[in-house]
Structures are given as structure tokens and as C-alpha cells.
Amino acid sequence: MTIKVIARSVVRPHSLPEALRLYEALVKETVLEPGCHSYELFQDIDDPHRLTLIEEWEDLQALDLHTKTPHFVDLVSQLTEHEDELPVHRYSRVF
Amino acid sequence: MTIKVIARSVVRPHSLPEALRLYEALVKETVLEPGCHSYELFQDIDDPHRLTLIEEWEDLQALDLHTKTPHFVDLVSQLTEHEDELPVHRYSRVF
Numbered sequence: 001m002t003i004k005v006i007a008r009s010v011v012r013p014h015s016l017p018e019a020l021r022l023y024e025a026l027v028k029e030t031v032l033e034p035g036c037h038s039y040e041l042f043q044d045i046d047d048p049h050r051l052t053l054i055e056e057w058e059d060l061q062a063l064d065l066h067t068k069t070p071h072f073v074d075l076v077s078q079l080t081e082h083e084d085e086l087p088v089h090r091y092s093r094v095f
Numbered sequence: 096m097t098i099k100v101i102a103r104s105v106v107r108p109h110s111l112p113e114a115l116r117l118y119e120a121l122v123k124e125t126v127l128e129p130g131c132h133s134y135e136l137f138q139d140i141d142d143p144h145r146l147t148l149i150e151e152w153e154d155l156q157a158l159d160l161h162t163k164t165p166h167f168v169d170l171v172s173q174l175t176e177h178e179d180e181l182p183v184h185r186y187s188r189v190f
Contacts, residue, residue, distance in 0.1 A: 094115065
């Protein structure tokens, strides 16, 4: 079952350039992972400090492996210094 | 500028079948609209009453026209009887 993930965050004041640098590295590494259909970062047009990853994975196993990769563990731990993470939701497509 | 929209909602107890029926009609009509790149409904795998539309539009104008179409106005007004809408966010892609 293909899994869609929406991972939203709010970047702290003055942290946007650094957060974007970390996200760019995360996207670059993640799209190379097996089972990653897409992994894109979006910025809220009404509030540039609101960022959202929209991801698509082959299945839950691929997603689970992703969260254990060195680049994910390292970059996400650095990101926590620059942003507040909102609950991550995992979805399956209906229509 | 391509616009990505995430529109989340929480369906009320016993309203899921009806909400899904209305969303199916909304998706069917909306994907035919000019400027609509994609318009998909997703269901939270951890809570089936959490639904999310992930949409992609050619630009803000196409999105604006969408919200004025008869099918959108009609179906969304019916949906409000069956769900609670969360804030809709509009995004542009970064990476």
C-alpha cells in the first residue's frame, strides 16, 4: 500500500536559512532511497516559516527504513534546534 | 507559480460514508477543471475519520476559480454538515 506522509513544522525566527539548508540535504539524500516515490518540501505562501514535507513511499516498510537512515537521524536532530515539529500524519489514498 | 494545497478535516462519527460519497463527487468534478494538476483525497491510516485533500493548481487564479465553481460551493456546504474543517494551507514548492 502506497503511503503518503505530511510532515509539517514551524521554523523559529532567524532559523529559516539554516532550516532550508538542512532540508535541502535531507531531500537530496532521501529521494535516492529505495521505495521513495517522492519527497518534496513546501513553504506556506502565507507564512514562510511554515514548512511541509509531502512524501510518498512504496509501503510502510520503506518509510520505516527511511526513519532509521543515518542522514534522516542526523539531519532531523539538527532540524529540531531550528523548528517545532507538528504531528506527522500518514495516509493512504482514497480517490 | 504552481500552488499546492493541503485541506484537512475531521469527519464526525457515523458521517464517514456520506463524507466519502461527497468527496468522491468533488474529486470527480474538480480534476476536470482547467488549471487543476491534481486533486486527491487521502485517509489517515491511524484514524480513518481524518481526511486530507492534497491538491496542485497551475496558479492562484485557477485555485480561486475552483472555489467559485457550483460543484465546489454545493459539495463543500454539504460536507460541513459531516465534518469539521481544519485550516487550509497553500504552499509553493521549495525542493
